[in-house]
Amino acid sequence: MALLQISEPGQSAAPHEHRLAIGIDLGTTNSLVATVRSGMAVVLNDELGRPLLPSVVRYASDGKIEVGYAAQTQLAADPRNTIVSVKRFMGRGLKDLEHVDSMPYDFAVNGNEAGGMVKLRTAQGIKSPVEVSADILRGLRARAELALGGQLTGAVITVPAYFDDAQRQATKDAARLAGLNVLRLLNEPTAAAIAYGLDNAAEGIYAVYDLGGGTFDISILKLTKGVFQVLATGGDSALGGDDFDHRVFCWILEQARLKPLSHEDARLLQVRAREAKEYLTAHGEAPIAARLSTGEFVDLRLTTGIFNEITHTLVRKTLGPTRKALRDARLSPDEITGVVMVGGATRMPAIQKAVEDFFGCEPLNNLDPDKVVALGAATQANLLAGNRAAGDDWLLLDVIPLSLGLETMGGLVEKLIPRNSTIPVARAQDFTTFKDGQTAMALHVVQGERELVSDCRSLARFELRGIPPMVAGAARIRVAFQVDADGLLAVSAREQTTGHEAHIEVKPSYGLSDDEIAAMLKAGYTHASDDAFRRALREVQVEAQRLVEAVQSALREDAHLLSMLERAHIDNCLARLQSVLVGDDRRAIEAAMDALSKGTAEFAARRMNQSVRRALAGKRIEEMDRL
Amino acid sequence: MDFNQDCFALFGLPRRQELDTLRLEALYRDLQARVHPDKHAHLSPAEQRQAMQWATRVNEAYLTLKDPLRRARYLLELAGHDVRLETNTAMPAAFLMAQMELREAVAAAKAGRDIDALDALQRRLEKEIRAEHASLQAALEGGDPARAGELVRQLMFQEKLLHEIGDALEVLET
Numbered sequence: 001m002a003l004l005q006i007s008e009p010g011q012s013a014a015p016h017e018h019r020l021a022i023g024i025d026l027g028t029t030n031s032l033v034a035t036v037r038s039g040m041a042v043v044l045n046d047e048l049g050r051p052l053l054p055s056v057v058r059y060a061s062d063g064k065i066e067v068g069y070a071a072q073t074q075l076a077a078d079p080r081n082t083i084v085s086v087k088r089f090m091g092r093g094l095k096d097l098e099h100v101d102s103m104p105y106d107f108a109v110n111g112n113e114a115g116g117m118v119k120l121r122t123a124q125g126i127k128s129p130v131e132v133s134a135d136i137l138r139g140l141r142a143r144a145e146l147a148l149g150g151q152l153t154g155a156v157i158t159v160p161a162y163f164d165d166a167q168r169q170a171t172k173d174a175a176r177l178a179g180l181n182v183l184r185l186l187n188e189p190t191a192a193a194i195a196y197g198l199d200n201a202a203e204g205i206y207a208v209y210d211l212g213g214g215t216f217d218i219s220i221l222k223l224t225k226g227v228f229q230v231l232a233t234g235g236d237s238a239l240g241g242d243d244f245d246h247r248v249f250c251w252i253l254e255q256a257r258l259k260p261l262s263h264e265d266a267r268l269l270q271v272r273a274r275e276a277k278e279y280l281t282a283h284g285e286a287p288i289a290a291r292l293s294t295g296e297f298v299d300l301r302l303t304t305g306i307f308n309e310i311t312h313t314l315v316r317k318t319l320g321p322t323r324k325a326l327r328d329a330r331l332s333p334d335e336i337t338g339v340v341m342v343g344g345a346t347r348m349p350a351i352q353k354a355v356e357d358f359f360g361c362e363p364l365n366n367l368d369p370d371k372v373v374a375l376g377a378a379t380q381a382n383l384l385a386g387n388r389a390a391g392d393d394w395l396l397l398d399v400i401p402l403s404l405g406l407e408t409m410g411g412l413v414e415k416l417i418p419r420n421s422t423i424p425v426a427r428a429q430d431f432t433t434f435k436d437g438q439t440a441m442a443l444h445v446v447q448g449e450r451e452l453v454s455d456c457r458s459l460a461r462f463e464l465r466g467i468p469p470m471v472a473g474a475a476r477i478r479v480a481f482q483v484d485a486d487g488l489l490a491v492s493a494r495e496q497t498t499g500h501e502a503h504i505e506v507k508p509s510y511g512l513s514d515d516e517i518a519a520m521l522k523a524g525y526t527h528a529s530d531d532a533f534r535r536a537l538r539e540v541q542v543e544a545q546r547l548v549e550a551v552q553s554a555l556r557e558d559a560h561l562l563s564m565l566e567r568a569h570i571d572n573c574l575a576r577l578q579s580v581l582v583g584d585d586r587r588a589i590e591a592a593m594d595a596l597s598k599g600t601a602e603f604a605a606r607r608m609n610q611s612v613r614r615a616l617a618g619k620r621i622e623e624m625d626r627l
Numbered sequence: 628m629d630f631n632q633d634c635f636a637l638f639g640l641p642r643r644q645e646l647d648t649l650r651l652e653a654l655y656r657d658l659q660a661r662v663h664p665d666k667h668a669h670l671s672p673a674e675q676r677q678a679m680q681w682a683t684r685v686n687e688a689y690l691t692l693k694d695p696l697r698r699a700r701y702l703l704e705l706a707g708h709d710v711r712l713e714t715n716t717a718m719p720a721a722f723l724m725a726q727m728e729l730r731e732a733v734a735a736a737k738a739g740r741d742i743d744a745l746d747a748l749q750r751r752l753e754k755e756i757r758a759e760h761a762s763l764q765a766a767l768e769g770g771d772p773a774r775a776g777e778l779v780r781q782l783m784f785q786e787k788l789l790h791e792i793g794d795a796l797e798v799l800e801t
Contacts, residue, residue, distance in 0.1 A: 019669075183668055227656050323800055327793060386669030395660050422690075424664065424683045484679055485664040550671045597672045604673040608662060608681055615661040616639045616654075 019153040021183065021385035022144045023191070023377025026133065026157055026171065028087040028213030028240060029344065031055050032371060033140040034378035035148060036387070041195065041375040044147045051371065053143070055213075057135045058082040061123035067139040076267040079104035081122045085242055086136075088214045089129035090174075091166030091510045094118050098238065099246055102270075104263035117170065117510045130174045130512055131520065137178035151542055154181035156381035158373050160215040161187035162235030162321075162401045164447050165459050165489050166510040172486065173517055179535065181543070183384040185486040188212070189219035190230060190398055191376030192342040196367055197223050198379065198394065204337030205231075207325075209355055209363070210373075211318065211345040214240040218322045220329040220336075226394040232328035232420045233401045234321035239314065241277070241345035247310045248273035248302065252288060256298045265292045276302050281347045308350050315354045322358065328420050339363045344370055397422050400487050404459075406479065407444035411453045416481050419449065423487055428480040430496065437469040441477060445491060458509040462491055468498050537586050544581050544589050548574065551600055554607060561606040573599040633705060634688035644699055644767040646692065655689045695760050696782050699767060699775060708772040710779050722781055730788060737795045745799070749792045756785050 030052040058071035106121040189208035210217040217235040276286040288300040405415040416427045441464040448456030476496035577592040662681035736744035766775040
């Protein structure tokens with residue numbers, strides 16, 4: 001009989017327990033979830049063995065929320081309440097959207113001065129794109145929890161590299177609503193590069209050409225000794241396979257000389273258009289047949305020749321950003337080792353040919369273009385969760401896609417952080433007051449490459465209050481931008497002469513405010529009441545347990561960096577957290593976590609110093625060895 | 628180790644204009660492999676904040692040292708020489724004449740939507756910039772900060788024009 005193992009009291013039986021982490025590709029058309037199992041990244045299928053989850057959500061009038069295939073079957077029957085391609089709405093206002101007229105939705109008008117993010121009126125009330133995305137993420141989360149059978153440590157969620165701050169923030173908010181702990185937002189082409197690079201032990205300079213359902217990204221990466229360094233990225237966050245479908249849809253309308261269509265008929269023909277496009281990937285001609293509600297019958301043949309003719313401007317539209325990214329990386333097409341193709345839309349032969357002609361080499365298609373992003377995300381999630389194995393020493397250095405700046409006098413943009421800066425990155429600039437006794441200041445943060453504020457995207461307006469009254473021009477207000485490893489911007493301001501931290505109120509132009517998110521989270525709690533409360537408590541407990549383990553492990557490694565007194569203080573905080581951890585007082589747990597975090601800040605700084613010193617010392621010894 | 632030490636010390640490199648860029652890159656990768664937030668994502672929030680600040684600092688230092696013009700400005704600043712970019716716009720007459728002629732050529736090519744001409748101007752300017760960098764390094768290593776400051780101002784002027792050519796090409800190509 002096998003002997004059972006019993007661990008020492010107070011010690012976990014598995015100190016290096018495998019943490020459950022997932023990678024999510026939240027796509028315009030389809031979404032996927034993947035994880036690393038026994039060292040291999042795998043996509044998690046649904047109960048019927050299907051890897052994809054169509055990014056479709058239906059808010060039925062009976063209160064049911066359907067996600068994926070179930071919602072997809074209702075596309076034409078219930079177009080107003082069945083939301084497709086919601087990713088195109090993330091962090092976007094109504095005037096940013098194309099083809100609004102052929103969309104069957106009932107857009108809700110916002111009171112916000114900038115227009116705010118679009119919202120949709122459904123049978124279940126007004127829905128923000130963030131909430132719709134959260135429903136897709138909930139579906140993937142449920143799939144992962146069922147497959148993995150446990151509490152998830154966290155998720156890496158991919159976003160188009162060209163997503164701006166508002167679109168990224170909206171994605172992170174959606175994950176929060178879905179109850180996911182976001183380990184990192186990862187750029188889709190970078191995720192693909194990880195999957196490709198690690199699989200093929202690739203070295204050199206690679207381009208990743210990623211044409212998805214609604215977004216286009218091009219990233220140039222340098223792969224050296226396990227470091228994935230993004231040199232430049234470019235793209236178009238409103239260009240994808242959907243646009244090819246739309247061209248075919250317009251062609252059908254024109255050819256069949258149809259009268260204005262009902263929403264149901266329009267949806268039907270949009271589906272037929274997409275099917276025809278996909279059919280042309282392997283055939284020279286695609287039949288298009290549909291019976292409309294009016295009794296009219298559509299019967300057309302779309303040839304490759306016509307398809308290429310009506311879509312060639314879209315193909316060409318991807319080459320502009322490609323050139324720009326290469327120029328930003330100071331490279332020419334012939335210096336690229338290989339081009340990795342990602343996204344379902346790269347299956348189109350015309351795209352393959354255009355890429356081959358541009359780079360002068362055959363694109364790399366040996367990965368499933370639908371799955372590669374999710375697989376890369378899962379690999380990254382596994383690493384971030386702390387499941388490190390031999391050979392997992394690779395590092396990712398990514399960039400921000402668009403410059404960040406502030407509005408100055410005359411509606412001009414002062415750029416603080418240029419595009420393609422490696423993240424995390426910070427920049428600060430001093431400003432002064434215009435009037436005597438001025439105690440407040442308004443800041444307008446924008447993102448984009450143009451010189452005029454009106455040509456850039458408004459991210460947020462900040463109001464700084466509590467500046468000590470001084471004569472005009474005497475105050476020195478240092479405004480600092482910090483972009484974190486998710487590519488998200490945080491702004492802070494401090495009056496330099498007095499050291500006074502100004503209070504900042506943020507009004508996102510296209511995002512949801514913290515209050516709105518809090519309200520949505522709260523609505524979730526009251527809906528499912530007790531169950532959701534338990535779940536939230538459980539999440540905080542798991543998080544607290546992680547913190548306890550992290551601090552204990554740090555103490556085991558580096559207790560020598562602390563004085564007796566400092567050690568005693570940390571031990572105190574630890575004991576306090578461990579005592580409240582088992583209870584059901586969420587606030588007490590959060591307060592104890594906060595105290596422990598603060599209590600270990602100096603310790604963390606010393607540990608990092610030690611690590612940096614070792615890195616440099618190691619380098620020097622290595623170099624001496626070489627002599 | 629001091630978080631606020633100068634960029635050269637951070638990488639353990641000698642404080643001079645001549646730099647082995649391959650070595651800098653290798654050091655940069657090694658440092659980031661230690662401090663990057665991805666390496667600390669499973670640790671406590673305090674350690675994650677530390678990681679972000681360090682990685683930010685390493686990125687900034689790398690940028691400062693990698694680009695020869697920035698490196699030169701930084702060296703002058705460390706040595707206490709004010710380059711006076713905003714106030715001192717005086718440049719040798721011959722340099723200004725050559726630059727004005729170049730600017731006119733760029734404007735003409737831009738107006739004529741002549742991509743080839745812009746390309747050629749870009750290459751010519753890049754060649755001139757490389758030559759100036761050699762002089763800049765000599766001035767810095769030879770202990771002539773006044774001359775180095777002058778060259779820095781000229782190079783900033785030229786790089787600005789180079790950017791404008793790049794922007795013009797971008798507009799024409801799209």
